[in-house]
Amino acid sequence: MNNIKSVFSIKDLENLSGIKAHTIRIWEKRYDVLKPMRTDTNIRLYDTDNLQKLLNITLLHNYGYKISTISKYSDEKIPELVREIINKKSAKHHAISEFKMAMMNFDQVQFTLTYDKLLSEKSFADVFYEVFIPLMTELGLLWQSNTISPAHEHFITYLIKQKIIANTEKNQYLEPTKTNRVFVLYLPDNEIHELGLLYLNYEIISNGYKSIYLGESVPVGSLKDVCKNFDNITFIAYTTVKPEAEEIDEYVTQMENEVLNENAEVWFIGRMVENISENKLSNRIRKFETISSLVNEL
Numbered sequence: 152m153n154n155i156k157s158v159f160s161i162k163d164l165e166n167l168s169g170i171k172a173h174t175i176r177i178w179e180k181r182y183d184v185l186k187p188m189r190t191d192t193n194i195r196l197y198d199t200d201n202l203q204k205l206l207n208i209t210l211l212h213n214y215g216y217k218i219s220t221i222s223k224y225s226d227e228k229i230p231e232l233v234r235e236i237i238n239k240k241s242a243k244h245h246a247i248s249e250f251k252m253a254m255m256n257f258d259q260v261q262f263t264l265t266y267d268k269l270l271s272e273k274s275f276a277d278v279f280y281e282v283f284i285p286l287m288t289e290l291g292l293l294w295q296s297n298t299i300s301p302a303h304e305h306f307i308t309y310l311i312k313q314k315i316i317a318n319t320e321k322n323q324y325l326e327p328t329k330t331n332r333v334f335v336l337y338l339p340d341n342e343i344h345e346l347g348l349l350y351l352n353y354e355i356i357s358n359g360y361k362s363i364y365l366g367e368s369v370p371v372g373s374l375k376d377v378c379k380n381f382d383n384i385t386f387i388a389y390t391t392v393k394p395e396a397e398e399i400d401e402y403v404t405q406m407e408n409e410v411l412n413e414n415a416e417v418w419f420i421g422r423m424v425e426n427i428s429e430n431k432l433s434n435r436i437r438k439f440e441t442i443s444s445l446v447n448e449l
Contacts, residue, residue, distance in 0.1 A: 182222035206248040254307040328359035337365035344391040390423035
């Protein structure tokens with residue numbers, strides 16, 4: 152576990168808590184809520200206890216507690232108040248903070264306990280929309296700012312994948328009740344970000360449709376074989392980074408010319424769909440900005 156990040160800069164704390172570094176400095180100086188270490192050049196550094204305390208303080212502050220009041224509480228009282236809020240209001244922001252701490256410490260047990268607590272109060276779909284989607288959005292920003300490493304992101308992403316797959320498996324034994332279309336889910340060539348696609352697979356199966364999940368990095372040529380076996384296919388292509396912005400219109404045209412027949416259509420979703428030209432869209436080629444908007448079409 153020597154690779155665990157256990158020392159954080161004030162910028163890391165800002166990124167992880169959402170509290171501006173300037174505010175953290177004021178809270179620290181005026182109210183003595185954190186105990187940073189100092190380098191020889193007087194740069195603040197914080198350990199995981201400081202990070203956990205700041206995340207708890209942030210939750211209390213978001214629920215109306217004044218920082219002047221929080222600063223008078225003991226280190227034992229603060230987490231006690233946080234637990235009370237969670238029990239009363241099921242605070243999703245606290246769950247996100249707990250998942251962040253699990254990620255920073257590579258702690259699978261903490262992730263699982265937090266997830267189980269959420270699932271005792273919410274449906275899996277609610278957990279995904281209310282907690283996992285905001286969490287993954289934040290992780291993208293944390294990765295871009297070098298607050299977390301790819302190892303952190305891969306760790307937490309894998310655990311979320313496990314939960315999606317486990318919930319999907321519960322419904323895979325059921326025969327489809329809707330036979331008017333078959334969904335084929337895939338990631339385009341060189342695309343590997345499959346979390347959103349996995350969740351869509353769960354929703355499609357849960358809604359009674361037959362789903363064929365092809366997964367990562369599928370060449371266009373391989374999609375032709377599916378058309379030989381099924382009628383009324385809806386392809387779902389999740390595009391997070393591939394095809395790139397300047398290539399995606401050409402990719403849409405390639406799908407239309409080489410794969411789609413009169414009974415097939417393709418739905419595009421993911422960050423790159425904003426680069427699809429409107430003149431490329433039709434009744435058989437659609438794009439969706441969000442997972443929820445696509446799910447509403449099922």
